[in-house]
Amino acid sequence: xxxxxxxxxxxxxxxxxxxxxxxxxxxxxxxxxxxxxxxxxxxxxxxxxxxxxxxxxxxxxxxxxxxxxxxxxxxxxxxxxxxxxxxxxxxxxxxxxxxxxxxxxxxxxxxxxxxxxxxxxxxxxxxxxxxxxxxxxxxxxxxxxxxxxxxxxxxxxxxxxxxxxxxxxxxxxxxxxxxxxxxxxxxxxxxxxxxxxxxxxxxxxxxxxxxxxxxxxxxxxxxxxxxxxxxxxxxxxxxxxxxxx
Numbered sequence: 001x002x003x004x005x006x007x008x009x010x011x012x013x014x015x016x017x018x019x020x021x022x023x024x025x026x027x028x029x030x031x032x033x034x035x036x037x038x039x040x041x042x043x044x045x046x047x048x049x050x051x052x053x054x055x056x057x058x059x060x061x062x063x064x065x066x067x068x069x070x071x072x073x074x075x076x077x078x079x080x081x082x083x084x085x086x087x088x089x090x091x092x093x094x095x096x097x098x099x100x101x102x103x104x105x106x107x108x109x110x111x112x113x114x115x116x117x118x119x120x121x122x123x124x125x126x127x128x129x130x131x132x133x134x135x136x137x138x139x140x141x142x143x144x145x146x147x148x149x150x151x152x153x154x155x156x157x158x159x160x161x162x163x164x165x166x167x168x169x170x171x172x173x174x175x176x177x178x179x180x181x182x183x184x185x186x187x188x189x190x191x192x193x194x195x196x197x198x199x200x201x202x203x204x205x206x207x208x209x210x211x212x213x214x215x216x217x218x219x220x221x222x223x224x225x226x227x228x229x230x231x232x233x234x235x236x237x238x239x240x241x242x243x244x245x
């Protein structure tokens with residue numbers, strides 16, 4: 001029996017071994033425009049779709065989402081990483097970002113949540129299983145109620161978030177969204193982030209840029225002397241930066 005098809009959408013600089021890596025860039029295994037071109041796979045033929053910081057770049061992301069839904073099998077998994085809606089510094093001012101997302105964005109495709117609350121009532125159906133937030137600075141150390149309050153009322157609290165969704169293709173058939181599935185998909189998200197591999201030419205460019213920054217930091221005098229303190233601070237905050245709320 002053939003292995004299930006798994007897709008990595010938006011693979012401009014990285015690929016995931018064992019996945020079909022798709023992007024508009026020519027270096028991808030399959031080069032196409034996610035906002036205008038259909039995915040070259042049969043309906044109900046894909047078990048997993050992963051997309052890392054891509055949908056915000058697609059002008060017609062609803063078309064892309066409809067194609068993802070079409071090719072996914074019932075209860076198939078969609079794992080997305082996206083910039084958080086209220087991140088101002090690198091998201092809201094980015095001229096290449098067309099959409100804002102938060103943990104509620106995909107409730108509009110859940111028949112048990114917000115689907116049908118707008119005039120449009122399409123056939124796209126997904127259900128949320130898990131959301132993970134990457135907090136900025138000390139926000140991740142706050143107690144959960146304060147983290148939630150901060151997300152709702154402040155800017156620049158969450159840098160990005162991961163969301164795990166399952167496709168509903170037949171409303172009469174159940175989908176699994178319980179705690180055990182959430183833990184499984186969280187492990188899957190972490191595994192796939194670690195599995196992302198830079199294309200060789202991108203890795204060379206990254207190494208050259210890192211060497212140039214190191215050379216500049218070495219000439220920074222007092223700034224360079226403070227680097228160990230900043231590293232310790234950043235290491236402490238990283239322990240708390242990813243939270244399930």
